[in-house]
Amino acid sequence: ETGVTQSPTHLIKTRGQQVTLRCSSQSGHNTVSWYQQALGQGPQFIFQYYREEENGRGNFPPRFSGLQFPNYSSELNVNALELDDSALYLCASSSNRGLDEKLFFGSGTQLSVL
């Protein structure tokens, strides 16, 4: 059973640029959610995808967007990067549209915006 994998592990961008982060969900899971974790804070929910459609969203602006593919892998896209977007971005997979008791997290992508 493969776990949740994220790429890249680290990324440096400049303000105004665009970035794409990738996530492969755990085998058998059809739901992917993305979280942003700033230094010293808990993870904050960005959005969730179930069967290739966004079915839940946290308090993040539209420049944060995503995709889920037929194999349940996912992308997080962030446009017009701001300095405050610097954070660890975590992907989590689960089954049953997030009603599962467990989320399985990847190790994250550390994004630095200069």
Next chain:
Amino acid sequence: EDQVTQSPEALRLQEGESSSLNCSYTVSGLRGLFWYRQDPGKGPEFLFTLYSAGEEKEKERLKATLTKKESFLHITAPKPEDSATYLCAVQLSGGGADGLTFGKGTHLIIQP
């Protein structure tokens, strides 16, 4: 506004010194309360889910309890490998698509 508050922010214990971490919550409707462990440079790792007041769950040196307003993570005779950040999160009763609302975590250090 739904809120999760963890205390203390940091805790340093000697090996074998038992203690408790607190998670208090104010939410419109609770579906479940989760505890996760996060090691540096890693994503959170699931520990427990609690669904109703009075429920308790145990795993090795850890025991989680739940009341209507707060949850405790009790750690008994901790070892240095228990050092980590412990995160509490709530899932609202809206159907699962709202994600989890996390607290800021308690950074636990166990000294040999």
